[in-house]
Amino acid sequence: QKEVEQNSGPLSVPEGAIASLNCTYSDRGSQSFFWYRQYSGKSPELIMSIYSNGDKEDGRFTAQLNKASQYVSLLIRDSQPSDSATYLCAVRYGKLTFGQGTILTVHP
Amino acid sequence: DTGVSQNPRHKITKRGQNVTFRCDPISEHNRLYWYRQTLGQGPEFLTYFQNEAQLEKSRLLSDRFSAERPKGSFSTLEIQRTEQGDSAMYLCASRGGARSYEQYFGPGTRLTVT
Numbered sequence: 295q296k297e298v299e300q301n302s303g304p305l306s307v308p309e310g311a312i313a314s315l316n317c318t319y320s321d322r323g324s325q326s327f328f329w330y331r332q333y334s335g336k337s338p339e340l341i342m343s344i345y346s347n348g349d350k351e352d353g354r355f356t357a358q359l360n361k362a363s364q365y366v367s368l369l370i371r372d373s374q375p376s377d378s379a380t381y382l383c384a385v386r387y388g389k390l391t392f393g394q395g396t397i398l399t400v401h402p
Numbered sequence: 403d404t405g406v407s408q409n410p411r412h413k414i415t416k417r418g419q420n421v422t423f424r425c426d427p428i429s430e431h432n433r434l435y436w437y438r439q440t441l442g443q444g445p446e447f448l449t450y451f452q453n454e455a456q457l458e459k460s461r462l463l464s465d466r467f468s469a470e471r472p473k474g475s476f477s478t479l480e481i482q483r484t485e486q487g488d489s490a491m492y493l494c495a496s497r498g499g500a501r502s503y504e505q506y507f508g509p510g511t512r513l514t515v516t
Contacts, residue, residue, distance in 0.1 A: 392444025
């Protein structure tokens with residue numbers, strides 16, 4: 295059973311702070327990793343993909359991948375109330391396997 | 403570039419009835435996926451098409467569920483003899499070519515079985 299685990303939430307950060315979301319996965323063979331944002335009642339929206347070890351930055355978002363530790367994270371800098379959502383980590387084992395999600399709340 | 407579309411957006415049905423959902427992928431995407439999501443959980447894979455061929459089906463998918471993708475364009479997901487446990491959000495996602503791994507989701511169909 296290939297598994298994806300996310301840090302349990304909910305996570306609450308003040309506006310302007312850095313939010314850190316973490317994810318571990320069980321299968322060393324996986325090559326592709328994704329972060330999705332899901333607002334309440336809506337479908338998942340792809341915000342980051344990462345395939346190689348290291349950091350990948352896109353605006354206020356940075357994805358970090360460490361294949362040796364089987365760990366992927368998402369940092370959100372200068373968090374805004376509009377970032378409040380559930381963040382889903384997904385790992386590609388052929389199809390996508392998702393973690394259970396971490397609820398992030400950014401309070402003014 | 404239009405995104406993935408799904409219809410209907412909401413469906414309420416009585417236990418025992420059959421329901422069918424439709425997904426129209428992004429036009430140039432040849433790979434199409436169906437997922438199911440319940441409250442507080444991540445999406446769970448149901449089935450996968452490459453063009454018109456159904457290449458993978460979850461072992462969790464009972465024989466009451468069937469999916470098709472005629473002509474490799476839109477796809478339908480049918481649930482026969484619905485049960486209350488089928489209540490969930492049904493999500494469709496599409497992906498481009500062999501080297502493009504990003505999946506883009508449609509708005510989903512929320513099914514409520516009473």
